[in-house]
Amino acid sequence: MDKEKKSYYVNMIEAKDGKMAEVLNFNFGGHHDIADMVEKAKVLGFAKDKHTKEFVLAMRFMHHVIKKNSDNPIFAQFASQFETFKHEVKSKVGCGCDCK
Numbered sequence: 629m630d631k632e633k634k635s636y637y638v639n640m641i642e643a644k645d646g647k648m649a650e651v652l653n654f655n656f657g658g659h660h661d662i663a664d665m666v667e668k669a670k671v672l673g674f675a676k677d678k679h680t681k682e683f684v685l686a687m688r689f690m691h692h693v694i695k696k697n698s699d700n701p702i703f704a705q706f707a708s709q710f711e712t713f714k715h716e717v718k719s720k721v722g723c724g725c726d727c728k
Contacts (some may be wrong), residue, residue: 631659660688668721687714 639653665684674680691714694707 633659634661635659636662656689656692658688658692661686665721669717670718671721687717 632688635655635657637653638656640651642649642651662684665683665688669680670677672680672683676682690710694703696712697703698707
């Protein structure tokens, strides 16, 4: 079964001295429903709703970067620890899709 590909556009704007300036933007995709992941992750009990959103985005971004750069030595020790952590989180909240 093919998983539906979703596409997101990330745009970060810095607010400084009453002015807004775009500092970065990029497209990000995959089969995960980010909004659904945020809803499910609320059971983790973060102090603020924004922390739940930041956590989900951080997990997705880090997973994506490690997967696409698995041969980069910077991830040599961290990748396996991250996988263990990711599976622990998934066991509590799922991942927003039906993947394994």
